Amino acid sequence: MRIALVLASSTGGIGRHVGMLAEGLVARGHEVSVHGPAATGEQFGFAGHGATFVPVEIPASPQPGDVLAVRALRRSLRGVDVVHAHSLRAGLVAALARSAGTPTVVTWHNLVLATGLRARLYHPLERRVARAADVTLAVSSDLAARATELGARDVRPAKVPAPVPGAPTRTRDEVRAELGAEPGQPFVLAVGRLHPQKGFETLVSAAARWRDRDPEPFTAIAGSGPSYMSLAQRISEEHAPVHLLGHRTDVPDLLGAADLVVATSVWEGQPLFIQETLAAGVPLVSTAVGGVPEVVGTAARLVEPADVDAVHDAVVALLDDPAARAELARRGRERAATWPTERDAVDQAEAVYAELRARGAG
Numbered sequence: 001m002r003i004a005l006v007l008a009s010s011t012g013g014i015g016r017h018v019g020m021l022a023e024g025l026v027a028r029g030h031e032v033s034v035h036g037p038a039a040t041g042e043q044f045g046f047a048g049h050g051a052t053f054v055p056v057e058i059p060a061s062p063q064p065g066d067v068l069a070v071r072a073l074r075r076s077l078r079g080v081d082v083v084h085a086h087s088l089r090a091g092l093v094a095a096l097a098r099s100a101g102t103p104t105v106v107t108w109h110n111l112v113l114a115t116g117l118r119a120r121l122y123h124p125l126e127r128r129v130a131r132a133a134d135v136t137l138a139v140s141s142d143l144a145a146r147a148t149e150l151g152a153r154d155v156r157p158a159k160v161p162a163p164v165p166g167a168p169t170r171t172r173d174e175v176r177a178e179l180g181a182e183p184g185q186p187f188v189l190a191v192g193r194l195h196p197q198k199g200f201e202t203l204v205s206a207a208a209r210w211r212d213r214d215p216e217p218f219t220a221i222a223g224s225g226p227s228y229m230s231l232a233q234r235i236s237e238e239h240a241p242v243h244l245l246g247h248r249t250d251v252p253d254l255l256g257a258a259d260l261v262v263a264t265s266v267w268e269g270q271p272l273f274i275q276e277t278l279a280a281g282v283p284l285v286s287t288a289v290g291g292v293p294e295v296v297g298t299a300a301r302l303v304e305p306a307d308v309d310a311v312h313d314a315v316v317a318l319l320d321d322p323a324a325r326a327e328l329a330r331r332g333r334e335r336a337a338t339w340p341t342e343r344d345a346v347d348q349a350e351a352v353y354a355e356l357r358a359r360g361a362g
């Protein structure tokens with residue numbers, strides 16, 4: 001089949017997921033093209049997976065220039081057998097650009113968190129994407145419910161494989177020494193884009209409360225993004241013992257050195273870092289949002305979003321209970337063994353494409 005994968009600007013999980021699908025589908029003999037922003041193509045190297053990359057500038061949020069993206073994508077989609085768009089933004093542009101009768105699949109990776117005027121703008125866009133797709137794949141049950149509510153005709157759970165955890169390249173002591181953690185000092189780690197969705201303000205406020213512990217936990221957030229300055233200001237104002245590490249390429253090393261991972265997002269679908277954490281056998285405290293409970297099961301301590309008291313209490317309880325941390329680590333590895341594999345994800349996509357192609361021929 002001639003398969004077009006479409007994505008908007010991405011720096012994380014969506015780009016990796018599209019790259020995985022492209023590589024798997026090419027390996028099975030399909031002709032795959034990936035259509036998305038040039039910077040995203042450069043970051044994820046889709047051409048290196050055997051696919052053809054076609055630059056189409058689809059920004060992460062609606063822009064007046066979207067009409068140009070629709071025109072460019074319409075030209076580049078000529079002759080394809082199926083279009084698979086990833087995210088609402090890519091789904092909208094693909095829905096407007098596809099030729100009549102071309103089967104279209106849209107994977108919903110994220111929930112729209114806009115409020116006020118932006119929410120009123122996004123709602124009709126969501127509805128258009130939901131109704132345009134022949135098949136909607138949703139990475140969490142709340143996204144599936146949202147798509148169904150908006151009129152999607154055929155909604156199915158998406159199989160999103162967990163990343164294969166990389167092996168640490170340095171010892172625990174080497175990583176801790178580089179970061180400045182003292183011997184015996186508990187290391188609490190968070191990783192993610194510095195963005196309001198990640199709720200790092202909750203972690204900062206919780207960390208400010210445990211600075212009087214002896215020894216004081218060494219708390220670090222690895223990542224970059226638009227919330228850097230506001231987080232730095234909050235850390236300063238609350239005298240929170242939190243270190244902003246910036247963008248890191250050594251997450252396996254950080255996980256190998258961490259005593260505990262904390263995720264305080266206000267929403268997540270199937271968060272890759274949480275999956276990496278459980279697969280690495282690191283105990284986890286996370287907010288119970290989106291698809292997180294479905295991903296972790298009983299392998300993490302779950303708390304409500306924006307609940308500083310709950311995050312503080314859960315972290316302190318686990319730091320004081322090595323046996324409980326060991327039990328969560330064991331459950332995490334067991335849970336990770338149940339998640340879909342890359343082969344499962346490619347199997348699902350290939351089967352959906354073939355079904356839609358046959359349905360169209362019929």
